[in-house]
Amino acid sequence: MSTHHPPVSVSDHPPASGPASAPGHPPASGPARPSTAGASPQPRPEPPSAPPRPRSAPPPGARTTVAAVLLALAGAVLLNAPAPAVARAEREAAAPAGTTVAPSPAVPVPSPAVPVPPLVPVGSVQFPSLASVSLASVVPAPVAAPGASASDDPVHFAGKAFDTCEAPSLAVMQAWRSSPYGAVGIYFGGRGRGCPVQKELTPAWVASAHAMGWRLLPLFVGSQAPCVDSSAKRKYAIGSTPWSQGTQEGGDAVEAARALGIGTNSPLYLDIEAYRQGDADCAATTLSFVRAWNREVRRLGYLPGFYSSAETGVRDVEAQRRAGTADLPDVMWFARWRGQPALLTEPVLEPQAWTPNARIHQYAGNVTESYGGRTMVIDRNAMDAPVARISTTSRLDPHVPVPLRFVGGHRP
Secondary structure, three states, X not given: OHHHOOOOOOOOOOOOOOOOOOOOOOOOOOOOOOOOOOOOOOOOOOOOOOOOOOOOOOOOOHHHHHHHHHHHHHHHHHOOOOOHHHHHHHHHHHOOOOEEEOOOOOOOOOOOOOOOOOEEEEOOEEEEOHHHOOHHHHOOOOOOOOOOOHHHOOEEEEEEEEEOOOOOOHHHHHHHHHOOOOXXXXXXXXXXXXXXXXXXXXXXXXXXXXXXXXXXXEXXXXXXXXXXOOHHHHHHEOOOOHHHHHHHHHHHHHHHHHHOOEOOOOEEEEEOOOEOOOOHHHHHHHHHHHHHHHHHHHHXXXXXXXXXXXXXXXXXXXXXXXXXXXXXXXXXXXEOOOOOOOOOOOOOOOOOOOOOOOEEEXXXXXXXXXEOOEEEEEEEEEEEEEEOOEOOOOOOOOOOOXXXXXXXXXXX
């Protein structure tokens, strides 16, 4: 927690669409045949290069036109959602600046039957009446998979974030809208929190902070490594059954998140404090706990994230990623206090690891900053990662400044 940071460079505190075909454009009407009313039919010789055509045959190009119409209608039957680019654009237009929405995976759900339009005679060919085909019948409404919708997609934020031990009051959060930060870490659960009493952290606070324009990073500080460095955390050491303990605490994390209005496909970040390097048994116990926590959080519909010191927990989890181990976190939040962001150049992580949109770097801790006349002790973070989806209904105030995007090398 911010109130327990040692003045060291490494933290030991709390602080990732196949295109559907667009509906076919209505084909142009077939060419009209000239009227011969009141005149004797005169045989009209065909050009030498064209074979004779029976008078009962459709006009030139009619078969092609009819085929195009039928293909368009057949394509409409197969459509079960708007084109991804359109749906994505609509979601992004509703999101604040600096926030990106991940693409929705295609879900093969049968579409309702499309009404067949009446046929209009043109010459000797029956054409569908395009005027009678409504947009709703050509492009059916999206059909979501059970328990999911387009709004359930993970939401990402690229910018600066801060975390502090206890959730600030809404008055402070409003005053800090003038800061360069656009996201805030909240310690929403876990027996190992440095500030277990979070008097401000309620569903109303979550909804209100989100409505101000803040993006939220939920942190869970549960059981800790048996060889944890911090003496204050040793009473929360992982026990003799790390897998079952991790599963239990993963369920606890999801329950606490739901109670605050944090929706599915939100990241929940497990905070594992720095622990003794080189202790293989301790590392193995900790990894078992972390993997079980990740599996349970993922099973319940959330994204497991992981916060730790770059030189201990992060290094060990990265080694497991290289080894192909299952049940690892979706997002990596690493602490290395060097005063400057190094989001994509952390030396213990391979360049492609946890990219894109899946890294947070805590680059400074225990710093005092003031904005809008309000002062806090915080940790500084640079991020390009998922943030919480708030299920409580709220709208952004258009008068609230949008989050500022992170620019590499710039300090607040």
